[in-house]
Amino acid sequence: MKPAPFAYHKARTLEDAVAQLAAHKDARLLAGGQSLIATLNMRLSAPTLLVDINGIGGLDRIELTGDVLEIGALVRHTQAERSGLIATHAPLIARAMPHIAHPAIRNRGTLGGSVAFADPAAELPACLLALGGEVVASGPKGVRAIKADDFFKGLFETALAPDEILTALRLPAAKPDTRVGFAELARRHGDYAIVGLAATARAAGDKLTDVRLAYFGVGDTPLRARKAEAALMQGSIDDAVAALDLAPHDDVQATAATKKHLAGVLLRRVAKQLMEPVRA
Amino acid sequence: MPKHSVDICLTVNGESVAERVDARTTLVDFLRETLGLTGSHIGCEHGVCGACTVRMNGEIVRGCLTLAVQCDGARVETIEGLSDSGEVADLQRAFEERNALQCGFCTPGMVATAQDLLARGGVPSREEIREHISGNYCRCTGYHAIVDAVEAVARQRAGAKG
Numbered sequence: 001m002k003p004a005p006f007a008y009h010k011a012r013t014l015e016d017a018v019a020q021l022a023a024h025k026d027a028r029l030l031a032g033g034q035s036l037i038a039t040l041n042m043r044l045s046a047p048t049l050l051v052d053i054n055g056i057g058g059l060d061r062i063e064l065t066g067d068v069l070e071i072g073a074l075v076r077h078t079q080a081e082r083s084g085l086i087a088t089h090a091p092l093i094a095r096a097m098p099h100i101a102h103p104a105i106r107n108r109g110t111l112g113g114s115v116a117f118a119d120p121a122a123e124l125p126a127c128l129l130a131l132g133g134e135v136v137a138s139g140p141k142g143v144r145a146i147k148a149d150d151f152f153k154g155l156f157e158t159a160l161a162p163d164e165i166l167t168a169l170r171l172p173a174a175k176p177d178t179r180v181g182f183a184e185l186a187r188r189h190g191d192y193a194i195v196g197l198a199a200t201a202r203a204a205g206d207k208l209t210d211v212r213l214a215y216f217g218v219g220d221t222p223l224r225a226r227k228a229e230a231a232l233m234q235g236s237i238d239d240a241v242a243a244l245d246l247a248p249h250d251d252v253q254a255t256a257a258t259k260k261h262l263a264g265v266l267l268r269r270v271a272k273q274l275m276e277p278v279r280a
Numbered sequence: 281m282p283k284h285s286v287d288i289c290l291t292v293n294g295e296s297v298a299e300r301v302d303a304r305t306t307l308v309d310f311l312r313e314t315l316g317l318t319g320s321h322i323g324c325e326h327g328v329c330g331a332c333t334v335r336m337n338g339e340i341v342r343g344c345l346t347l348a349v350q351c352d353g354a355r356v357e358t359i360e361g362l363s364d365s366g367e368v369a370d371l372q373r374a375f376e377e378r379n380a381l382q383c384g385f386c387t388p389g390m391v392a393t394a395q396d397l398l399a400r401g402g403v404p405s406r407e408e409i410r411e412h413i414s415g416n417y418c419r420c421t422g423y424h425a426i427v428d429a430v431e432a433v434a435r436q437r438a439g440a441k442g
Contacts, residue, residue, distance in 0.1 A: 001325065002304065002325075003306075004304070005284055005303075005304055006284070006303055006304055007281075007282035007283055007284050007303060008282060008284070008286055008303035008347075008349055009282035024282075030347075030350075033345055033346065033347070033350070034327060034342070034345050037306070037327075037344070037345045037346070037347065038325075038326035038327050038344075038345060040304070041325045041326055041344060049282050050347075052349075052350065054350065078339070098411075101415065102414050102415025102416075103340060103393070103396065103397075103412055103415065104330065104333050104340040104341050104342050104393065104415055105327060105342060105345070105415060107339040107340060107341055108341050108342070108345065108346065188414065189410075189411060189414045190414045190415055
C-alpha cells in the first residue's frame with residue numbers, strides 16, 4: 001500500500017520542530033523513519049503532517065561528560081555500532097546493536113527514535129531501562145530529564161507529552177566493576193525478539209550488586225524482573241529463574257508458556273555474562 | 281506553511297535530477313514511477329524483504345522506508361548505476377554461474393547488499409555474509425547459492441588484489 005497524503009516540514013531548529021508539534025495535534029516526527037514509514041505505508045497511521053528533524057544540527061553527537069555518556073537522538077544505529085565511546089562506556093549498547101534489524105535499516109534508524117517509539121519487543125528501550133539511564137526531552141515548557149524507570153508507560157506509550165521531542169539519551173558510563181549481559185531469541189537474526197534480556201550489575205567480590213534485569217518481548221513495555229534481580233544478588237541463578245515473575249501474553253511468535261520458559265533460558269545465559277568482567 | 285509537494289534536487293546514478301514530488305512518495309516509488317528505474321523492486325513495502333535496497337550517500341537503505349523528499353541533496357545509486365559502472369559485474373557473473381537467482385526478484389537488492397559488504401574489503405566468513413544479507417528475502421534459492429556466489433567473489437577480489 002501507499003501512505004495517505006500528508007504535508008511535510010523540514011525543521012531547522014528544535015524550537016521550530018516543537019512549535020510545529022504544538023500547532024498540529026496529529027503531526028508526527030520523522031527521524032530515521034524505519035518504523036514510522038512502514039506504518040504509513042500500511043496506513044496503520046495517517047498523520048496530516050510529518051516534521052522532519054533530520055536537518056536539526058547537533059542531535060547526532062555522542063559525548064562523554066564526567067561519568068555520563070550522552071547519545072543524541074539522531075545518532076543512527078550504524079554510527080553507534082562504530083562508536084569507540086559507546087564500546088568503552090556503554091558496552092551493553094554495543095552488545096545489543098548487532099541484534100537490531102539489518103544493515104540497511106541500521107543505516108537509517110536512530111537510537112532516539114527507537115526509544116521514543118517504545119516497541120515492547122525492541123532492544124534499545126530495554127537497554128536504557130537496564131542501564132538506569134535517562135531520556136532528555138524538549139518541549140514548549142523547556143527541557144526535562146525523565147528516568148528510564150518512569151519513561152515506558154504502556155504499549156508504544158511513553159512519558160513524552162505530544163509536543164515534546166526526545167533529544168538525547170543519558171547513560172551512566174561504565175565503571176571498572178560494571179557488568180553487562182545481553183541475549184535474545186528471534187526466529188531470524190535481526191527480527192524483533194520473541195524474548196530478550198538486557199542486564200547490568202556491579203561486581204562486589206564474587207557477588208553481584210545493583211542487578212537490573214530488563215526483559216523485552218514479554219509485556220506491553222520493557223519490564224524489570226525485580227524478584228529475580230534480588231535472587232541473583234543473593235547468588236543463586238536457580239532461585240532467580242524460579243523467582244521470575246513475568247506474565248507474558250501469547251503472540252504471533254510464541255505462546256505465553258514458551259516465552260516464560262525462554263525467559264528463564266535467557267536469564268541463565270545472561271547471568272553467566274554478568275559473572276564475567278566486560279571485555280571492550 | 282508545510283506543503284504536500286516539495287521540490288527536490290539529487291543525483292541518481294551520477295546524473296542530476298530535479299523534480300517536484302508528493303511528500304508521501306517513497307524513494308523506491310520515485311525511482312520506479314518518476315525516473316523509470318525499475319530495477320529496484322517493491323516487495324513488502326514495510327522494510328522486511330530488502331528487494332528495494334538502494335545506496336544513499338554511500339550506504340544501503342530501504343527504498344520503501346525512505347521518502348523521496350528526504351533525498352533532497354543526496355546521492356542515490358540504484359542497481360542500474362551499480363550495473364552500468366561495472367562495480368558489481370563480478371557479482372552478477374557469479375550469481376548467474378552459481379544459480380544464485382531463479383526468479384530474480386530479490387537479486388537487485390541482494391547484489392546491492394552483497395556489494396555493501398564486499399566493498400569493505402577482505403574475505404568475510406559465510407556467517408558474516410549470512411548476517412549481512414539477513415534483511416533480504418529470497419524465496420527461490422534457499423540462500424546457499426547466494427552465499428557461495430558472494431564468498432567466491434570476495435575470494436576473487438582478494439586474490440586479484442594480492
